[in-house]
Amino acid sequence: MPRFGELEAAIMEVMWSADKAITVRDVRDRLSREPTPAYNTVLTVTEILYRKGWLAREKHGRAFRYWPAGSRDDYTAQLVAEALDSAQDRAAALVRFMEKMEPGEMAEIRRALDAAKDADRRPR
Amino acid sequence: MTVTLLLLGHALLLATVGTAALRRAGWPSRAPRLAVAAWLGMSASIVGSVVLAGLTATSAAVRAGVAPGRCYGPVHWPCAPDALSEMGVLAAAGAVAALALTTRTAWCLLAEFRAAARERGRRLDALTLVGHADARLGVTVVDHATATVYCVPGRRSRIVVTSGALAALDDAQLSAVLAHERAHLRQRHHLALTTSRALVRAFGPLPAFTAATDQIAFLVELAADDAAARRTGRLTVAESLLTLSEAVPIGTPAPVLAAGGTATGARARRLITGTRPLGPARTLLGLTVAAAVLTAPLAAAGPVITTTVACCGPSPTTGHVLCAPQCPVQTARRALDPDRALAPGTHPHQAT
Numbered sequence: 001m002p003r004f005g006e007l008e009a010a011i012m013e014v015m016w017s018a019d020k021a022i023t024v025r026d027v028r029d030r031l032s033r034e035p036t037p038a039y040n041t042v043l044t045v046t047e048i049l050y051r052k053g054w055l056a057r058e059k060h061g062r063a064f065r066y067w068p069a070g071s072r073d074d075y076t077a078q079l080v081a082e083a084l085d086s087a088q089d090r091a092a093a094l095v096r097f098m099e100k101m102e103p104g105e106m107a108e109i110r111r112a113l114d115a116a117k118d119a120d121r122r123p124r
Numbered sequence: 125m126t127v128t129l130l131l132l133g134h135a136l137l138l139a140t141v142g143t144a145a146l147r148r149a150g151w152p153s154r155a156p157r158l159a160v161a162a163w164l165g166m167s168a169s170i171v172g173s174v175v176l177a178g179l180t181a182t183s184a185a186v187r188a189g190v191a192p193g194r195c196y197g198p199v200h201w202p203c204a205p206d207a208l209s210e211m212g213v214l215a216a217a218g219a220v221a222a223l224a225l226t227t228r229t230a231w232c233l234l235a236e237f238r239a240a241a242r243e244r245g246r247r248l249d250a251l252t253l254v255g256h257a258d259a260r261l262g263v264t265v266v267d268h269a270t271a272t273v274y275c276v277p278g279r280r281s282r283i284v285v286t287s288g289a290l291a292a293l294d295d296a297q298l299s300a301v302l303a304h305e306r307a308h309l310r311q312r313h314h315l316a317l318t319t320s321r322a323l324v325r326a327f328g329p330l331p332a333f334t335a336a337t338d339q340i341a342f343l344v345e346l347a348a349d350d351a352a353a354r355r356t357g358r359l360t361v362a363e364s365l366l367t368l369s370e371a372v373p374i375g376t377p378a379p380v381l382a383a384g385g386t387a388t389g390a391r392a393r394r395l396i397t398g399t400r401p402l403g404p405a406r407t408l409l410g411l412t413v414a415a416a417v418l419t420a421p422l423a424a425a426g427p428v429i430t431t432t433v434a435c436c437g438p439s440p441t442t443g444h445v446l447c448a449p450q451c452p453v454q455t456a457r458r459a460l461d462p463d464r465a466l467a468p469g470t471h472p473h474q475a476t
Contacts, residue, residue, distance in 0.1 A: 005252040012253045052249065075254045079247070080268045080286060084372065094247065094284075095308045095317070095344070096274035097301055098388040101369040105389040109396070113362055116396045120359065 007037060007045050012054060016072050021058065021065035125184045127428050128218075131177035131421055135170045138417070139332040142166055147335055151410070153394060155402035156346035158410050160316050163336040163343070165414045167323050170332055171229055173421035178222030180425050183432035185215035187447045228326050236322035240314070244278050251276070251284060258285075261302065265290065271371035275305040277314035292371040297364035300356040307351030313344035342387050349391055350401075362395035 014030045015022070022030075028042045046066060049055045057064040083096055101109070146152070146166065152159030188211050255264040263283040271288040275281065283305045293301060308314075320337040327333055352361045365388055402410070436447035 005249075008249075009253050054249075054253065072254055075250055076266055076268050079250055079254065079266060079284075080270050080272060082247075083272050083274050083284070084270065094244070094274045094276050095305075095313060096272065097304060098273075098345075098365050098368055098391070099386060100372045101366075101386050101389045101392075105386060106366060106369055109362070109366055109389060109392045112393065112396050113359065113366060116362075117359055 007033075007041070008049060011042065011045055011049060012068065012072075015055065015066065015068045018067070021060075021067040023060075023063045023065055025063070027066070125181070127424050128177045128180045128184060130424060131173040131180060134421055134424075135173040135177070138166050138170050138173075139330065142417075143332045143335050147339065151402055151406070152339070152343060153346060154399050155407060155410065156343040156350065157311070158402065158407055158414075160313075160340050160343045160347070162410065162414050163340050164316060164319060165418045167320065167333060167336050169418050169421060171225065171323070171327075172418075173425075175222045175225050176421050176425035176429075178218040178220075178225065180428050181218030182215045182222070183218075183429050185211040185218065186436050187432055229323070232326035233319065233322040236318050236325055240318050241278065244276050244280075247276055248280055248282070251282065255284065261285070261298075263302065271368050273301050273305065273368065275308050277309055277312070281309045283309070288371065289368060292367055293364055296356055296360050297367055300352045300361045300364045301368070303352040303355040304348040304361065307348040308344065311344075311347060311351075313348070316340050316344060342390075345387065345391055346394065349395060350399075353395060358395040358398060362392045365392045365395070 010031055010033060011027055014027050018026070018030070024039070024043045024046050027046060028036065028039055031037065031042070046055065050057055050066065054069055055066045056069045057066045059065075083094065084100075143166070146159075146162060149159075152162075251264050251266070255266045257263075258265050263285045266284060266286050268286045269288045270286055271292045273283070273285050273289050275283045283302060285301075289301075290298070317337075317340060320333070320340045323333040324330075324337050349358075349361055369388060432447070
């Protein structure tokens with residue numbers, strides 16, 4: 001049994017590579033997974049993705065057709081923007097390695113670091 | 125009453141002098157984890173002593189309200205006080221304040237931790253869908269030119285590295301960065317961060333709590349830097365900070381911690397200069413002081429409150445709260461037991 005997140009990721013992969021809105025049946029056909037998950041599983045996960053805002057959908061006849069709400073690059077860019085800007089992280093959801101320094105400060109620290117490395121290298 | 129005032133004074137002192145002193149102290153950069161504990165302990169002590177001040181006020185008022193001399197006429201002891209005087213108001217006010225403060229703190233802690241968990245869940249969803257796992261490094265890689273590294277703490281914790289960061293850092297720098305992030309996760313820094321933010325949420329912009337939040341955010345970085353420096357050497361950690369900072373695009377906001385530079389700059393300077401960690405004797409001293417500050421309010425309020433709880437109770441007839449006068453704790457329960465308490469000749473305040 002694959003982890004739930006993996007099937008979600010695989011479905012989004014299919015959505016992002018599709019050039020038009022597709023039905024759950026299309027999604028299942030395009031999943032390159034062995035064994036192919038049951039139709040109902042794919043349906044459930046697709047609906048969860050829709051509810052979480054990852055997919056948009058429209059009714060066509062008796063079935064819904066889905067398409068991604070945003071491109072993969074949109075989401076990636078948003079993740080990175082949130083990671084860079086601590087003002088966006090009101091709930092302190094993550095701990096980032098560093099914040100950007102000012103240019104003058106970077107130059108000053110580069111000089112101090114080079115001096116310290118020289119002092120380390122020089123035999124005492 | 126004296127204890128109540130002492131507790132309020134303790135809270136006020138910590139919120140002003142204590143906060144200022146800890147912010148100015150030099151030792152936190154030599155013992156960042158101890159300093160995190162000190163800030164959290166101080167915050168807890170401030171909230172705790174105000175709660176206990178409320179409870180001791182209630183306790184004092186309840187006992188003063190039925191002080192000897194308040195019972196008139198040939199009535200059986202225990203007797204109801206003549207009126208629910210201002211003491212009754214004080215008792216109620218103290219109890220309400222203590223309850224409100226406790227509820228507010230608990231509620232905000234819950235809200236802050238839930239908000240953080242929800243936000244993390246959203247990020248983890250996004251990372252599952254757009255990122256890919258690098259099993260060798262044990263990180264999630266996001267394909268983006270901007271160099272950045274962070275960790276998402278919690279049960280499903282992970283370290284996130286952009287492909288831009290992988291390109292910018294050499295192997296030694298990368299292992300320094302990852303050691304730093306692993307230290308964040310291992311030492312559970314997010315618990316301290318979220319707790320301090322919850323107190324800011326609960327009590328608004330009180331300088332004691334905002335200072336604690338800012339300082340803890342900085343101190344956990346120092347703690348993680350130290351852990352990374354132990355693995356890869358401090359200059360490598362400093363170099364990785366500089367490399368990533370140079371790789372971040374111009375125009376990204378640079379939050380300023382203090383005059384004279386950014387928090388990252390301060391970290392880099394500290395790594396380049398090197399720090400002597402605080403010795404075991406001083407660390408022990410610091411822990412002792414922190415423990416004393418934390419437990420002093422409890423030690424002061426505990427006896428007062430337990431005596432009142434043991435000596436006072438609702439009157440079986442009138443429903444008023446009554447206390448045994450000059451109550452020794454051992455005999456309190458007996459004194460309040462109506463069958464035994466009403467034995468003749470045992471009560472000096474039976475009649476006037």
